[in-house]
Amino acid sequence: MTPLVIGILFTILLFVLIGFRVPVAVSMLVAAIGGILVIQGWRAAAFQLGAVPFASTAYALSVVPLFVLMGAFAARTGLARELYDAANAMTGHRRGGLAMGTVAGCAGFSTICGSSLATAATMGGVSLKEMTRYGYDNRLSSGAVAAGGTIGILIPPSVSLVIYAILTEQSVGALFAAGLLPGILLTALFMVTIWVWARLRPSTAPRSDRLPWRQRLQALAGIWAVLLLVLLVIGGIYTGFFTPTESAGIGAFGTFLIGLARRRFTAKILIECLLEASVTTAMIFLIIFGSSLFSTFLTVTGITQALSALTSQSGLAPITILLLMLLVLMVLGCFMDSLGIVLLTVPVFFPVLMTLDFGMGAVETGIWFGILLVMTVEMGLITPPVGMNVFIVRGVAPDIPIGRIYAGVLPFLIAFLAAIALILLLPEIALWLPGRLG
Amino acid sequence: MLAAAERATAWTTRAMALVGAVALALLMVLVTVIDVVLRQAGLAIPGAFELVTLGMRVLVALAMPYAFWTGGHVAVELFTDRLPDRLRAAIIALGLVLAGLVMALLVWASWGRAANALRRGDITVDLGMPEIVFWIPLLAGAALCVPVVALMAVRQGGIALGMLAPKPGRTA
Numbered sequence: 001m002t003p004l005v006i007g008i009l010f011t012i013l014l015f016v017l018i019g020f021r022v023p024v025a026v027s028m029l030v031a032a033i034g035g036i037l038v039i040q041g042w043r044a045a046a047f048q049l050g051a052v053p054f055a056s057t058a059y060a061l062s063v064v065p066l067f068v069l070m071g072a073f074a075a076r077t078g079l080a081r082e083l084y085d086a087a088n089a090m091t092g093h094r095r096g097g098l099a100m101g102t103v104a105g106c107a108g109f110s111t112i113c114g115s116s117l118a119t120a121a122t123m124g125g126v127s128l129k130e131m132t133r134y135g136y137d138n139r140l141s142s143g144a145v146a147a148g149g150t151i152g153i154l155i156p157p158s159v160s161l162v163i164y165a166i167l168t169e170q171s172v173g174a175l176f177a178a179g180l181l182p183g184i185l186l187t188a189l190f191m192v193t194i195w196v197w198a199r200l201r202p203s204t205a206p207r208s209d210r211l212p213w214r215q216r217l218q219a220l221a222g223i224w225a226v227l228l229l230v231l232l233v234i235g236g237i238y239t240g241f242f243t244p245t246e247s248a249g250i251g252a253f254g255t256f257l258i259g260l261a262r263r264r265f266t267a268k269i270l271i272e273c274l275l276e277a278s279v280t281t282a283m284i285f286l287i288i289f290g291s292s293l294f295s296t297f298l299t300v301t302g303i304t305q306a307l308s309a310l311t312s313q314s315g316l317a318p319i320t321i322l323l324l325m326l327l328v329l330m331v332l333g334c335f336m337d338s339l340g341i342v343l344l345t346v347p348v349f350f351p352v353l354m355t356l357d358f359g360m361g362a363v364e365t366g367i368w369f370g371i372l373l374v375m376t377v378e379m380g381l382i383t384p385p386v387g388m389n390v391f392i393v394r395g396v397a398p399d400i401p402i403g404r405i406y407a408g409v410l411p412f413l414i415a416f417l418a419a420i421a422l423i424l425l426l427p428e429i430a431l432w433l434p435g436r437l438g
Numbered sequence: 439m440l441a442a443a444e445r446a447t448a449w450t451t452r453a454m455a456l457v458g459a460v461a462l463a464l465l466m467v468l469v470t471v472i473d474v475v476l477r478q479a480g481l482a483i484p485g486a487f488e489l490v491t492l493g494m495r496v497l498v499a500l501a502m503p504y505a506f507w508t509g510g511h512v513a514v515e516l517f518t519d520r521l522p523d524r525l526r527a528a529i530i531a532l533g534l535v536l537a538g539l540v541m542a543l544l545v546w547a548s549w550g551r552a553a554n555a556l557r558r559g560d561i562t563v564d565l566g567m568p569e570i571v572f573w574i575p576l577l578a579g580a581a582l583c584v585p586v587v588a589l590m591a592v593r594q595g596g597i598a599l600g601m602l603a604p605k606p607g608r609t610a
Contacts, residue, residue, distance in 0.1 A: 021518045022533035029540045050547035053499075053576045059487055062494040065462055066469065242474065245490065249469030256466070274459035275452075279508065282458070282501035289544075335514050386516050 003039045007301025010035035014294075024340040025283075028290030032297035039300055048296050056292045057285065059245070060166050064284060066248035067157050069277040070233075071113040073255035075122040076273060078264050082222040083108040084126045089219035093210035096198030098134055099144040100191045102127040106148030107187040108223065110155035111230045112255060114162070116338070116381055120149025120389045124396035137204030138400045140197060143408025145396075146389040147190055150378045150416070153338070155183035156234050157251065160342055160377070162244065163288070164370045167346045170363070172244040173237045174434040178367045181429050182375065185422065189415040197411060229254045238437050284339060291343035304351045311352055318356035319424075322369070325349050326376045326420070333380020337388065341377045349373075364431050371430040372423060379416045382409045440592065440602075447589055451504040454582065458500035465493035485564040492572055499579025503586045506537070528598035534591035541583040548577055 001009075014031035018024055029049075037045040074080075087108065088101035106123045113119050124145040131141035153160050156176035165172040198205035211219070233251040236242035242250065259265045265273075298304050311321050325345075332341045350369070358365050381389040390405045423429050473486045513533075518526050552573035560569035596602035 017533075017536075018514050019517050020529055020533060021513050021515055022536055023513045026533070026537040026540050029544070030536055033540070033543065046543075046547045046550065049544060050549075050551045053544065053548050053580065054551065054573070057491070057495050057498055057576070059491045059494075062465065062469070062490050065494060065497055066466060069462060069466060246469055246474050249466055250474060252466045253470040271456070271459065274462050275455055275504075278455055278458045278462050278497055278501035279505045281462070282455075282498050282505040285498040286502060286505070335516055386514070 001038075003301045004303060004306050006035055006038050007298065007303040010038075010297070010301075011303070018336070023286075024336065024344070025286040025290040028287070028294045028344065032290070032293040035297045036293075036300055048293060052289050052293050056288045061285075061288070063162050063172065063245045063248045064159060065277060065281040066245065066252045067114045067159050067162060068280050068284070069273065070157065070248065070252040070255050071115045071118045071159075072273040072277045072280075073252060073259055074109070074112040075118050076264055076269055077255060077259040078262060079112065079223075079226055079258065080105065080109050080122045080126045082219075083226065084123065084130075086219045086223045088130075088208070089211050089216040092208040094198075095202055095207055096140070096194040096205035098127070098131045098136060098208055099140055099194045099198075099205060102131070102141075102144045103148040103151070103187055103190045103194065106145075107151050107155060107183065108226065110152040110183065111234070112157075112226055112251070113152055114157040114159040116149045116152040116378055117388055117392055119152030120145055120381075120392045121396060123148060124393050128393075128397050134208050135206050137201070137408075138397075139404050139408030140194070140204055141408070142390075142393045142397065142400050142405040143410075143412055144190070144194060146382050146387070146393045146405060146409050147412030147416070149389045149392070150381050151183055151186055151190075153374055153378045154179045154186060154371075156180060156237075157248065158374070159284075160339060160374045161370065163284075163339065164342055164346060164374060167291075167343070168350050168366055168370070170366050170370065173240065173437070174363075174367055175370050176234065176237055177434040177437050178371050178430045179374070181433055182371055182419065182423055185429060186375075186416070186419045189419050190412055193411050193415045225258050229258070287340055287343050291347065294344070295347035298347050304348060307348065308352045308355045312355065318358055321356060322353070322358075322372075322424075325353070326372060329373060329376040330379065330383075333377050334383050335386050336380070338374075338377040338380060341380070342373065346373070358427075360427065360431070364427070364435075367434060368423075368427045368430050372420065375416075375420050375423070379413065379420070382413060382416070440589075440596070443589055444593070447507060447586055451507045451582070451586060454500045454579070455504035458497040458504075461493045461496040461500070465490060465497065468493060485562075488562050488564050488567065492567075492575075495572055496575040499575040499577075502579045503582040506583055506586050506590070523604040524598050524600060527594045527604065531591045531594035531598055534587050534594060538584050538587040538591065541580055541587065545577055545581045545584070548573070548580070552577060 010031045014027050017027035017030060033045050033049055036048055084101060084105040087104035088098060091097040091100040102123060106119050109119050109123055128141055128145060156179055158179055161175045161179055162172055165175045232254060233247045236247045237244055329341060329345060353369055354362060381387055384406050393405055394402055468489055472483055476483060518529055552570060555569040561567060562569060597604050
């Protein structure tokens, strides 16, 4: 058997293991050890495996636990309430306005939280009751929360973008800058979706009370703490004043101080935040271990080179190949966790993609693909059968049947696809800001 | 007997994860206060880089057994969810055995590297710390995953063989 055939067989084994509920990280490690063992023998497999824990916990990755911790703190500061109130003060009196406020609130919360699941859970806890109180159809309310949560990963900080940046040796700052406009685009498209929904079925999206401007401005002033933090963290990275790790540290520390000043943190809550962030980090790193050995395995088997050769011989246009990759990501997104997909597919897709000519530089291609990849994978959070954000909403509001949440999410999925298509057609949406910031 | 072992494991893994959580808190303070603030004040302390890396390794390694124990590791449950309880438990048990083997291999293979660093007396560049210090948490955390996962496999195996009742809510 050639290394390539062995590589393909062990990749199939990987998916079989994942299907049989073996943790994704363990599946990757098993497939990679097995593959390297068969091709290069026991000593090589042990040698590569032994290098994994040390090599995969290098300094650059210390940004991950800090951003995760920032999100854990943010969820408990009560800032979600202010963000939702501020957004509602502006939109609430319109038809569908409370749902629009939810989406805008999610976008606001995304600036202090790098996780989609945390965004959906936190914003859902604040906004679902409010929408129910005003008689919103629960498909619209739950759909808006589940979809709104996905903005969390695009608007910086974003844990997935950090990991993509480290895997592909791109600048975290550039990727964060690249995610901002697509995040705003996605927010806008979600709002348009709600507007259309409210037009077609006015009774499902009633108006709430119109606030006088004085009160609106007061509500807006309530989010100063968030603005300050965003300015520090994201501004610090963009300007290069802080390294990503330092920005993440400042973000976590700043969110901690805000929670403390607002008297939201008891010793128990603090321990809860730290423990939750530690476990999430451990989970992420075990997948990074798996992914790092799996990359080595791909190199040893020559799968990546074979795929590159195949794509160049196939005569397919680069954009067709990119679309095929996004299709694979979309299918994986229906079943797998998003970070797992990023860590599993980037070692295969990225080198192949770098050999293709999209009429832009290598750095731009890498950034553009990063945004498309993260968006496509995140869409999986709201697609059946395994839509994690849908499950999260169900957890917050157990009385809404899962089928109704999926029905509510459907129009937002169309908006999501439209956003991805726009960024495919107009890469400048992602590339303009990083280009400006140099 | 199994229940007692499970209680002890729950306690131990949580205690270790709490130490990891303390490391995370220190990491946050270290990065912001020592690294950023002192650097701005022109009082940069050499070795912050190494301490951050060490803190992260302690955190990741010590929280790992707890992540296994609480079912924190990402797995695809869709295809096994509709299976009968005992068959599902058997599949989960096999997966756990595999996880235990992989973690044991990982510890064994890394130990080879760590032992080399120890034998050579490698030290870090900035602080002159023995490099083995960086290996110890990683090895300890990964090593503890093995008995934790084994215990989980025993429970699932017991369910698969019909010797234990399926416990709802616990996933692998």
